[in-house]
């Protein structure tokens with residue numbers, strides 16, 4: 001599934017087998033975000049993880065940094 005761009009955010013929701021799988025994914029995303037110094041706004045409800053990416057330093061709009069992070073997140077799946 002593709003990322004949706006709306007209201008100055010890149011959005012996507014991932015669904016996993018259970019919470020443990022979802023949290024393992026979040027752990028891997030966290031390490032990548034740190035490495036890229038670009039961090040997601042995200043929510044986790046049981047087996048789902050929803051992302052809304054924007055660049056705070058650019059006034060909370062979508063930039064290339066968000067697209068790169070989205071690409072890196074997709075590669076984890």
Ligand SMILES: C[C@H](O)[C@H](O)[C@H]1CNC2=NC(N)=NC(=O)C2=N1
Nearest residue numbers: 037038039040054055056057058
């Ligand atoms: C100093 C500033 O917090 C850093 O440059 C990073 C940290 N992570 C970040 N994450 C996101 N999404 N946007 C930013 O502008 C951003 N800035």
